[in-house]
Amino acid sequence: MTSVLVRDVSLNFGTVEVLKALNLDVPEGEFLVLLGPSGCGKSTLLNCIAGLLDVSAGQIFIKNKNVTWEEPKDRGIGMVFQSYALYPQMTVKGNLSFGLKNAGVAKDEIEKRIARTSEILQIGPLLERKPSQLSGGQRQRVAIGRALVRDVDVFLFDEPLSNLDAKLRSELRVEIKRLHQRLANTMIYVTHDQIEAMTLADRIAVMKGGVIQQLDAPQAIYNRPVNRFVAGFLGSPAMNFLDGELAAGPSFKIGATAVPLARYTFDGSASRIGPAVLGIRPEHIAFGDAAKASPFSQQVEVELVEPMGSDTLVWTRLGSQNLSFRVEAEKPLTVGDKVLIGFDPARASIFDSTAGNRI
Template sequence: MSQVAIKNLDITFGSNRVIQNLDLQIEPGEFLVLLGASGCGKSTLLNAVAGLTDVAGGQIWIGENNVTWAEPKDRGIGMVFQSYALYPRMTVEQNMSFGLEMARHPKAEIRERVARAASMLQLKPLMQRRPAELSGGQRQRVAIGRALVRDADVYLFDEPLSNLDAKLRTELRVELKKLHAELGATMIYVTHDQVEALTLANRIAVMQGGVIQQLASPDEIYRRPVNRFVAGFVGSPGMNFIEGELQLRDGKVDLKTARGNLDVTRYPFAERPEDGRKVTLGLRPEHLQPEPEEGWCPASLTVSVYESMGADALLCGELSGATVSVKLPSDWSPIPPAGARVTMWYDASKVSIFDAVTESRL
């Protein structure tokens, strides 16, 4: 259990500055997820922590040590890769012992530690097999096992579940969560999958363009995204955005759009709203509901498509000049025909409002 601290980190590939002046502090025992689209710098950052990418500037600390220039093996880390990266010509057992063997641990200790990791991950019956003789899920468990035997302070995961099918991914996700609880080790986990991020993380760092956009708990990220990028990236189906400008009349605040006004008086503005400011209103699909509750505001939706998704359903249409989707319980009826106008309700205290130019939350 160690903390990881990244200070003023710069990473360049040729003339390309991939990561610029990045600061990040990860607490001991924390499960931190780096979330972002491909090319956002999240894997580069992870590789830098592992010592697999040279940094151009700044420092990386693990525990009490400045490991900026240390060899990967000396950093006290274990790492799991998307492609599993199992040594193909070695058995499962050899794969797991390789690192300990390199570190010249006594044979008996190697056997003991490998056996412990193997029983933790139910790998016992597979020990003499080669990677080619394993299924995808088994391979990834071996890869996790290989990281575990190192008894590391910090475990790094580089999209470990991306190559698995949906069902296995869910299973292994749960296993990882249990593992974290059991070991209590610090874990840094890179993914582009927001479900993994939301379910696994203590804190999520949403990255774009080599910059951490928001670092917060999953709840906070989901409920109060700091800018339009984070709002759009997290959540599925994605957040609905409606363009307009603020209108202050008689102590009421409205969003004035091309097609009518939406009441946002109850929105907890961080600064005093100014009249005429161009903004974007963000409404999650589940924030629009057919039945009102105390204090909710109405909005008119012109229906275009109804999609059943099993547990719930999606109603798509036009609302104040924007294309939006609404999440409904699947047993909701009657299903409105295309072209019908329906009144939907929303709680203005739960929406997000971003400046149209800077895209940051107001």
């Protein structure tokens, strides 16, 4: 069953088109992440769903009800903001009950819901405190509680973890995931952090310039990005891009080196001859003995070593182009070493060199 349906929604600020005839269908209970760089329209889309911005064209349905013209409070949504947006003059309890009082919920019912929410989020001991007396993590928990207490169908998160430090962020990330497993509500979550997107999402919608580039499960987006933008945006360390030429065979020529593409699955029927870009993720490049078994392998020289604790990123050159690959942290590689690397073209992605679309 569809929970949130966005149909042909456009939004213009003056002459600037922020959203372009956007369509989105979120099934009941799904955790959808809107991912993209700043200015791609992801927060704007969320604000449109929440009813905080009026759309210029199109319709929005929540629970099969057309809410395009409804006020935010009537849409059955709860929202969590990046800056927490807790009412500073009210206690935590006051913050949680504000929406319920506005909706005219009975007093004992309010108490009951606050008790349940504070139990879920473990904010019971904080109820009488003011937001200024809370830490960042506690504030965000209360902000989530404020959405929770309203008993809504859809939760909207607008970069909720961006103001927290790295450690707290990963803790709360797990907590949000747990919350979703427990409540099984529909959740739409905006972030520019691809790790948050990968870890939390059932499906990710990668956005750019007001258009959804790709909407799919995290692994599918990771392994088969539809274009060069999506490929470069997901993954850390980033995917390697090698300029070259598609030749008959089929093979991919990087200078004098040819990568056989017999195992590569081409998309559609685009031209398979001419300039193109080959993308390969650092973790998909094998090294040493493993490389010998790969369909493609090559002797290269180590130029730079970046130890990252859990593993090590090694920079080298293929032809005249930079290439990085990941090795286990224990491998004793130093600058100048000659090593054999290789990869399976089935795991690579080949993009059009002008439009950047997957071939």
